[in-house]
Amino acid sequence: MNPINTIQPIRWAKNHLQLLDQRLLPQQNIYLSLKDAPATAQAITDMVVRGAPAIGITAAYGVVLAARVAYAKAGDNWRQAIAADMQKLAASRPTAVNLFWALQRLSALFPDISGDPEPVLLAEALHIQQQDITDNQIMGDFGAAYLPENSEIITHCNAGALATGGYGTALGVVRSAWTAGKLQRVYADETRPWLQGARLTAWEMVQEKIPVTLIAEGAAAARMQQGNISWVIVGSDRIANNGDVANKIGTCGLAILARYYGVKFMVVAPTSTIDMQLNSGAEIPIEQRAGNELLQCGQQHIAADGAEAWNPVFDVTPADLVDVLVTERGAIEKPNQEKIAQLMK
Template identity: 45%
Template sequence: MRGDFPKAIRWENGELWLLDQTRLPHEVVYEQQESAEQIHASIHALKVRGAPAIGIAAAYGLCVVLKPFIDLPRADFIAELQRQADYINSSRPTAVNLQWALQRLRSVADTAEGDSESLWQTLVIEAQAIHAEDEALCRGIGVHALPLIRDGVGVMTHCNAGALATGGIGTATAPLYLAHEQGISFRVFANETRPLLQGSRLTSWELHCAGIDVTLLTDNMAAQTMASGAVDLVIVGTDRVVANGDVANKIGTLGVAILAKHYGIPFYVACPSSTIDLSTADGTLIPIEQRDSSEVRRFGSHQATLSEIKTLNPAFDVTPAELVSGIITEKGLIKPPFSSGLAALFDR
């Protein structure tokens, strides 16, 4: 991947800058994040999106928000940390990395010593560590998934689980970037991912920029493309994996998994271990974010139907574990049965 590819998140001299992904691929614009309200809005509006990137942005964002309070007594600073973390955490309910990153900073605050200013510096170091770790995790996922990408294969993906969604080279895209570096010839089919078109605006753009052979599909072309024999495997990301192996990912993923099962195509999920939520038993307990109906009525900026038409707009769906061929993490490939494999992952 080119070193000059735009990063989703930049932390520079104590300032947080987020790439506004709602303006891609036509404009590359960074916005400085200066308040809790702005950070909350940026996450909710999908200016930054993808579970790992959301977690990183939230960690840095909490540091930004707390900087004006470093002169407070330590107890007051901790109370403000808890209040602001709760607020930022409310921006999106489904992606587990958001809560995970904020809880990690809370835990650091509980054990760190020193006054409020010293504690703030410790939180910044921890946020930077989360960012650096995610970059390494992405490459680890890529290494473990690389054997799946052989010469001549066709890979389908849904939504954007790429560099734009993480602190590194992506989750689902990580093996694609590594395979491309090694000169392996393959083809990617990127589903457009309605209603917000993350596949067409983001995935196809970043893969094209990297020189990878990518073909964009509308969502309703997935079945025909699989039926044609062009697709050998599917790799998607996820915003949450629960204890039994059910996975929550961008709306439309469930349909792709059902199609893959019908056509005998392996369906893989790629994610860092921080996205695994063993405290939730199964997918029926995952909260599904419901977004504004205007997103469904529009196609980009074009109003495609009457404002009076009722809509549904769940941002995610849950793919049952029985449709998943394997879950790829930075620690390795987990095969069914997932309950034991996921639990064992945290015993290593």
């Protein structure tokens, strides 16, 4: 097992939830202290925290804060008083299934709680985060086993410690491969429009002295064409039960390029990201965000006046473009409905 990295995007400290504000990285390293569920939901919506596992963990702590407020106001009637805050948390990001998984997991504890609900719910939220870190390390080792010596890989968006409880999914594989001496270099897509690859993935790699080269999305094909890229490795926000994968916009195009150039394509995600209720990626809700995220860069307007924007946050990569799906329960080659059902038993 690999030692955990020191990046902590989510922490419970001084009796409050603290989130590393990822909108400010890499220029500023600032934590926001959140004291109630509406502020937590708004932080998720506003991309203070992002990445499906991290969103789920944050939502779990949001339930703790909601229960604290509800119990203080309504006493033993806190279950009714918490309902509005639970709805706000559920509405914060529609695509990341880990959000709903975490809310359901804590809600399942409600009936058996007597007295103050906060200690029970906090213990569960802390457990969810620690289990996520452990699972990430397991996935990292599973995924690294597929990489050849002297590997160079391409990744998209940020699926590292910042997107999880710690260590990372796609970047967990990178960390494990680096520790094993199998990795030579990471090529990070810049990932428009929020530039998670440029701001976050590159930052994580620099912190740990893992060689990283930033590329524009449009450069990925040329880099594959030159050779020596062994894998594209990405995370996921939701996976249908047939293996279709929703991930940051641009992932599907990267998978198509990888297939054309003979580069393997790996998806790394915990089983909590697999939505067994959805039969295909066509059923995954795709979040649409404000057009200004494309029309502007920071606060600077960069598009022609009058231009409109289409800004889906995610796209869906068909299962037949995925060579390996890595989870904490094991890796599936060429994932399909039958293999995923077996994995999830």
